[in-house]
Amino acid sequence: MLRGKLGKKAMAICLAASSVLLIACGGSTAQESGTPDSSAKGTEVASEEAGTNFEGKTIEIATYLSGDTLSAYKQVIADFESETGVKVTLDEYGDDYESTMKTRMASNDLPDIFETHGWSLIRYKEYLTDLSGEAWASELNNAALGVIKDSDDKLYALMTTGSCLGTAVNMNVCNAACDKIKAAGYTPVANYFTSAGALANANGSWLSYEGEQFNDNEAMLNGTWDWQNFGVILDYLQTWFDNGYLYEDCGTIKQADVIERCAQNECAFVVGIGASFQTAVVAQNPEVKMAMIPICASKEGGARFCGIGEGASFGIWKDTDEMEVCKAFLNYVSQNADGINAAAGEISTLPCETTKSYGMQLMEEMESHYPDVFYDNLWDRKYMPSGMWSVFQVAAGMFCEDQSDESKAEVIEYLKENYTDLYEAAQE
Template sequence: MKRKTIGKFLSAALAGTMICSLTACGSAASADVAVNQNDDTEASVTTIETTGATGATIEMEYSVTGDQLTAFQQLVQKFTDETGIGVSITQPGNGYEDAMKTRMASGDLPDVWVTHGWSVARYSEYLTPLEGEDWFGKIDESLLPSITDEEGHVYVLPITEAVCGVIYNKDVMDKAGVDVTKIRTWDDFTKACQAVKDNTDATPIEMSCNASGVNSYLLECMLPTYLSNEDAPGQQAEALIDGSFDFTKDGGEAFTQIAEWSDAGFFNEDSMTADLTTAEKALSNAEAGFLVYSTECIPAMLTYTPDTNLGVIPSPAVSAEGKSYYGVGEGNFSCFGIWKDTEHMDECKQFLEFLARPENADKIAVDVDGGIPCLSDTEITDAYVLNIFKESQEQFKDDLIYDNFFDRKYQPSGMWGVFDDSMDILLDGNASENVSAALESMQTNYSDLHE
C-alpha cells in the first residue's frame, strides 16, 4: 500500500477551525458558545443521510461543518457502499454541546456521537465499553490515561489526540544557546527564558490575554505540575475534584512563578491586547522563543511561515525529583463512542472498525480533525506535528507523565473561562502585586461552580 504524506501546508480554514475548537476545550468557553447559539441551533440543524442502504440505519451526532463535514460525509458513504448499513448524520449547527445535553436529559441519544474530550467525565454512563475491540491495542500510550475510567474501561475510538505543552522555535533556542532537552524543571525553564532575553532579540514567552486561550493554556500546563500530578509537591488531586481545594491557600505557587516571569520582562509588551494570530506569527517568525499552548496551533503557524523550525517539550516539573508532563486529550472531531442502549450495536461496532482502518483514520486526521494521529498503524509519514511530538517523546521517554487536560479532569465545568479571567487580572500591571486578586478570582468561581 502506498504510504501517504502530509506536507507542512494545511488549509487556513482547517487550521483556524481546529484552533478555535481547542481554545474552547474548557467547559466555559464551549458552553458559552452553545448557549449563545441556542436561539439559532434549531434552525441550523442539518441531517445528512447516506444513500443506497439495504440494512439498518444508525444515527450519528457530529459537530463539524463546512469542508470538514463534506469530507466525513464522503467517507461515511463508502461505509454504506461497502456494508449496506445506512448512516444518518445530525449536525446541530453551533449548538452541539447543548444538543447533546438535551438528548442526555431526555434519554434519547444517537447511536454514535463524537465525544470532544469528554468520553469519561461526561458521557461514560451513556456509552458502551470498547476495550475489547480489535483496534484497541493500536491506541498510543500517551492518550490511554485520559480515556480510561477507574474500572479500566475505554468508551471511545480515538483517531487523533490533542496535546498541550511548551512549543518553541528551534532557531531561537540555537541562537540563545539553550538545549531544550535539559529543561526538566520550571527553574530550568526560567534560566532558558533568561538566555533568550540575554542572547537574542526574541521575546522569551509569547503571551496573549485577548480571549485567545493562550493565557488559559499557561495555567493548563503549569497547575498539574504543582497540584495534581502524582509527583506534585502539593498534590491535592482529590480535593481539586471534590471542591474542597482552596486556591487562596494552596494554589499560589504557579501564579507567583508567572508573576516573576512577567516582572522579569519575559512576556511580550502587547500581551494584554495581542490575539492568537499575533502570538502564532511571533513564534513562527522567530520573534518569540516559547508559546505554551496546544499543538493544534502549529498548522496555522506553518501557513504563516512555511519554513519555520518548531519543536515541543512537555511541561517541566516543579523539582528535579518530578517528571515532565503532557496534557493529552481526545481530538475534538475524531473520537467516537457508541450509545450503550443502541438497538444497532453490531452495526455501530462495524462502523467504528471501518473508521479505525488506517486509510480511513488518516483521512479523518488530515481532512476533518487536524490533530495528532494516535493509532499505531497510521500511514502518515510526514506529519509535522506528529513528528515533533514523537521527537519529544523520545527525548523525554524516561521522564514523562501523561494525564487528561487539567480543566477537564480536576475542575468543575466552567473553569476554562475563569483561567482566562484570572490570568488577565494577574498580568494587568505589576503582576507580583496582583497574585492575591487572581487567586481570589480562581477560588470564588471554583467554589461557585461546585455548588
C-alpha cells in the first residue's frame, strides 16, 4: 500500500536530473538534424523462413500496442499470414497487459509470442527463448543491445523500435545558458510535472553510474538504499524554481501544451524526452530546428547517457509448440518493420528502414557530437521495485507545491518508505 498524501501534479522530483544539462553540457548542443521524411516506404522483402508454407499452423500473439502502431503491426501480421498460411490469433490487452501477463506467467500459460515492452531481461527472461543465434540479432544497434543484451550475451527479444530519452533542444531559441535564454524572453526548461515518464529515468546519471557523484546501484537493487543522496538532486532542482527556469504552470501543463509551446519557439530544452516529442513539434511547425543531446553528466568525467525503453519488442515463449513458426515470424518482422517504426515515431533498432526516421536522424547526429554517449535501460525499470512509478508522481506533487527544507525531508522519507515496502513485497 502506498503511503503519504496524494498529489495532483507529477514528476517534479525526476526533473532534478535535467540539471546535468547546465553543469556538463553548458552551451554545447548538436546541430540541426532536418525534418521528418514523409516518403518512407515499407520494405517488401520476405525472409526465406517466412516464405515456407506453414499451412494449418496457428500461433497466438499478445500485444499492448495501440493506435497507428498497432495498425501497422496488424498489417505485418496479415502479410505474414498471406505468405505462409499461418493463422495468427492476436490478443489486444491494452491497459490490462501487465496484469493479464502476470496472471498467465503464474499459470505458465503464455502466448507463443508476446511483447516484452521493456522487461525482456528484468521480468520475462525465464519464460523466453534465447534468440541470440537468429540472423537479425547481429543487426541490432547499440541502443537496443544496451537494453536487451544479457550479461551472458543472450537476447530474449526482437526489438524493432525504442524510445531514446535524451534532451530535446529547440535550436531556434537556444543560446548558451538558461540565464541568457530567460533574459531573451524565453522559457529555458519546458519540462512538465504532469507526465509520469518524461524525467523519471534521468535520475540515474547522478546516482547510478561510474564517475558520478554517487554510485548507489548495489543498495538500490538489494533494498537497503536510504535515499539520502537524493537530497542533492532536490537541492539543485530548487534552484530551477528559484531562478524561474520553469513555466509557472509546470505543475499542471500536459505534454501537448509543451509541444505547442516548443513549436511556437517559446522554450529551449525538454529533458528526459523521446524523439516522438520532437517529431510532434516539427509536425506542428516545420520551421523549428530541433536537436537531441544526452542526459549529461553532473560533473566532469561523469556519465553522458540516454535511457532506452523497449518499444515494439517481441519474444517467444520457451515452451511454445510452434518454435519454428514463431522464429519465422520474428525474422519476417525484422525485415518488414518499416511501417511499425514509422507509426511509433521513435528510433529504429534495426537497419531495415528504407528511409531513416526523424528520430534516427536526431540520434545519429547526437552520436556524432557525443561519441561517448551510452545507452542503458530506463532507470526505474532497472533499479526500482515495481510500483514506484505512482510513488514518484505523488512525491513530485509534494515537491512542486513546496521546495522548503522540510518538504525535501518529507519527500525523501516518503520515497524511502514506499521503496522499502514495495521491495519487501517483491521478495514475497
